[in-house]
Amino acid sequence: MAGWLGEQEWMAVALSLRVAFWATLLSLPVGLATAYVLARKSFPGKQIVNGLVHLPLILPPVVTGYLLLLTFGTKGPIGGALEQVGIVLAFRWTGAALAAAVMAFPLMVRAMRLSLEAVDPKLEEAAATLGASRFWVFVTVTLPLVLPGILAGAVLAFAKAMGEFGATITFVSNIPGQTQTLPSAVYAFLQVPGGESAAMRLVIVSIVIAMSALILSEWLARRLARRAGGA
Template sequence: MLDLTPQDWTAIALSLRVSLIATAFALPFGVAVAWLLARKTFWGKSILNGVIYLPLVLPPVVTGYLLLLAFGRKGPVGAFLAEQFGIVFAFRWTGAALACGVMSFPLMVGAIRLSIESIDRKLEGAASTLGANGFWVFLTVTLPLALPGIIAGAVLAFARALGEFGATITFVSNIPGETQTISAAIYTLTQVPGGDAQALNLVIVAIVLSLAALIVSEWFNRRAGARRHGD
């Protein structure tokens, strides 16, 4: 049986909170960007696609440092948000959510884009011939048909956010109770003599949570595939 300390539970709760908020706020943007990439042709599409997937190939520390430059207290975006709205990201749990959202965004967009691209465009065309405008076609035809893929993408992004470490620790550091997620807590425990056993407990929790999220994502992917093939 796992022997988790109050600090461990705090890290677990913070990880779940950060991952859920990161996924929820990224989802509308993910759907919009995925639809744009799947349905539109425009100049700079390849560049936009590259920028979206850049966090997957960049070292996470680089992404975290860029977030710190942009959203830190002295960064252009961070200073504006702090002065005008009192929103602070650097060294706060909100910054951890932002970093997790950025790192998981490509996986979300990829899953949703595939789901939208697999929809028969004749169905959207039929709705248009019946007088529906573009937004209504998206709302009543595209979105419902892509919903299993959208959920799968959201769950996959949630799982990725749970495991985020490099960008988060660079952007918001490793502050117990404020920015210390499961990954950061495990890292801290491995640096403490005799902390290996406690770290293993958190490793097991991380594996269980991530595996559960991946199973749910796969289930929705299967549903999306069955819907595409009319099963």
């Protein structure tokens, strides 16, 4: 692939994979905890929390990116504090990962929440009657049953992070080799004469990566489901 793609194109693909990987990985524990709370707990303001979780799906991505810039930029309340300890997110690849994670978070949470709601509570109650703690019931009973849902959420988040454009370009701009992800590179190439061939190569790479992720997730989900059923 490195020989087929130009240097700028390859850097965009590599950066997108890096951004999507870290966005997905760092979102997983937070997403699972959020999905568990929304699926299993009742508390005042639950609908507000649910609305906030899904807000990135409703807002225009540019608005989300602007809010991230206001919050995590060097003059923002959180970004300014982070800058004091040497952490800068705006106009950095780490900021692209944050933007991608925020935009992908609702899809991840929804997949995990549906999986948690589908678990038969009687199975958990049976384990609890045998003396298992709530945490041990979750680890040994609930978690294996919801692994396909966790995997589905992770794949959806990864795919969304790979394709994120609006929030990313607003928060971290489109700097080749630093913040230019695959969608940003496609957009940049389409703005210059003769850039259509490079843009098409990146489109093909996007399709290959997305299809590969979906096929792999389906295969893993079937294996996990068979293993859970056999257990």
